[in-house]
Amino acid sequence: MTNVEEIGKNDYIDGFGYPFSAxxxxxxxxxxxxxxxxxxxxxxxxxxPAILERPESTxxxxxxxxxxxxxxxxxxxxxxxxxxxxSFDASELHEHxxxxxxxxxxxxxxxxxxxxxxxxxxxxxxxxxxxxxxxxWDLFHIPSHIFMLIRxxxxxELQNRINSRYDIQSEYDPxxxxxxxxxxxxxxxxxxxxxxxLSSTHKELIALRLGLSTVTKPVLYVEGKTDRMILNxxxxxxxxxxxxPFLIKECDVTGGNKGGSGGAQTLCTFISTVRKDxxxxxxxxxDNDREGMEAYKKLxxxxxxRGEGRYAKQGKLSESGRAGAxxxxxxxxRRKYVEMQNYxxxxxxxxxxxxxxxxxxxxxxxxxxxLEVRVKNGSxxxxxxxxxxxxxxxxxxxxxLVFARDIVPELDSSRFSRFSSLFWDVKDFLLSDxxxxxNE
Numbered sequence: 001m002t003n004v005e006e007i008g009k010n011d012y013i014d015g016f017g018y019p020f021s022a023x024x025x026x027x028x029x030x031x032x033x034x035x036x037x038x039x040x041x042x043x044x045x046x047x048x049p050a051i052l053e054r055p056e057s058t059x060x061x062x063x064x065x066x067x068x069x070x071x072x073x074x075x076x077x078x079x080x081x082x083x084x085x086x087s088f089d090a091s092e093l094h095e096h097x098x099x100x101x102x103x104x105x106x107x108x109x110x111x112x113x114x115x116x117x118x119x120x121x122x123x124x125x126x127x128x129x130x131x132x133x134x135x136x137w138d139l140f141h142i143p144s145h146i147f148m149l150i151r152x153x154x155x156x157e158l159q160n161r162i163n164s165r166y167d168i169q170s171e172y173d174p175x176x177x178x179x180x181x182x183x184x185x186x187x188x189x190x191x192x193x194x195x196x197x198l199s200s201t202h203k204e205l206i207a208l209r210l211g212l213s214t215v216t217k218p219v220l221y222v223e224g225k226t227d228r229m230i231l232n233x234x235x236x237x238x239x240x241x242x243x244x245p246f247l248i249k250e251c252d253v254t255g256g257n258k259g260g261s262g263g264a265q266t267l268c269t270f271i272s273t274v275r276k277d278x279x280x281x282x283x284x285x286x287d288n289d290r291e292g293m294e295a296y297k298k299l300x301x302x303x304x305x306r307g308e309g310r311y312a313k314q315g316k317l318s319e320s321g322r323a324g325a326x327x328x329x330x331x332x333x334r335r336k337y338v339e340m341q342n343y344x345x346x347x348x349x350x351x352x353x354x355x356x357x358x359x360x361x362x363x364x365x366x367x368x369x370x371l372e373v374r375v376k377n378g379s380x381x382x383x384x385x386x387x388x389x390x391x392x393x394x395x396x397x398x399x400x401l402v403f404a405r406d407i408v409p410e411l412d413s414s415r416f417s418r419f420s421s422l423f424w425d426v427k428d429f430l431l432s433d434x435x436x437x438x439n440e
Contacts, residue, residue: 223266226345304319344396
């Protein structure tokens with residue numbers, strides 16, 4: 001088999017009297033050879049970042065995707081989604097990752113549709129969380145592509161999961177209808193006059209304006225839906241006569257009765273996709289636990305600390321000023337939770353509140369993890385394993401939704417004292433340090 005990387009510019013193929021272009025020669029080798037899924041996926045991974053500098057590579061990338069559709073390999077969807085998600089990682093050639101730029105350009109919009117189409121063919125349950133994660137990306141066209149492909153491939157399980165998780169009518173309908181109209185208009189042989197255009201698209205334009213009005217506020221993104229529920233309740237308790245000046249949304253893509261599993265890594269990926277021309281600033285609030293700390297440390301290099309030395313503040317701010325991230329700040333009496341890498345939203349409440357139950361006797365389920373006693377020097381062998389008796393090591397194993405839904409709303413406002421400091425930090429970050437759409 002001829003490796004596609006070895007084809008020269010002046011090669012002739014099968015006796016034709018003229019040289020093929022580089023792309024044509026690669027296509028010929030794909031047809032004549034026995035390229036496997038691994039080779040094609042590796043080639044695609046190299047082609048995608050190159051498209052920003054060489055748009056003509058789009059044709060070969062599309063051809064590779066077409067070849068992949070002729071191969072039955074259950075690992076293809078996972079690898080394709082991995083390529084898409086890692087496109088936002090920093091590299092030597094693209095400090096901010098190439099995905100933020102590629103997927104909004106015409107070649108990228110076409111390619112992401114083809115990639116998703118291939119992923120949808122397999123209808124793997126394991127891919128649903130990643131696909132739902134993409135609905136939260138700051139990319140205008142992604143939702144309509146996903147909903148279109150759900151209908152095409154009749155993936156009812158994914159449709160039901162999305163419908164149970166999102167309010168499609170209010171969150172996505174304006175974007176989808178507006179994009180469909182713009183596509184239809186662009187494909188017409190003769191474009192409509194301006195008056196006719198405004199008249200025929202009155203509903204779409206109004207819907208888009210209403211949709212945009214819901215996202216022009218700054219947005220605080222959290223890991224799971226119970227985080228959102230608790231923070232919204234806390235704000236209404238602390239400031240009953242004040243409209244919250246920012247939206248609170250979660251990156252939970254699966255839902256469930258345990259409070260969701262959006263996760264720190266999902267939040268990290270999302271906040272890294274916020275573009276410099278985004279209509280609203282976005283702040284990611286990570287749990288101050290092991291997973292949250294690791295994700296926070298993995299933010300792209302263009303997220304910089306807010307100030308230095310005595311002027312340093314909580315969190316990191318992107319160079320564009322449109323995206324930020326911070327860990328849940330801890331008061332002095334909660335610092336040990338941070339030291340134990342175990343500080344989530346629930347632990348902002350006093351310890352007695354964590355033990356409250358609803359009328360049916362349900363609440364948070366807390367458990368103590370195992371502790372290992374090791375030899376400090378030498379072998380490091382474990383000499384004893386026992387249950388922890390350290391309060392700050394307790395883990396929440398269940399009951400988050402019951403706690404957020406049934407218990408937190410019934411608490412007196414005095415029980416939310418630690419949230420006051422958190423909201424002050426969030427407001428200072430979102431409303432003061434980050435650039436707003438109106439002043440750019």
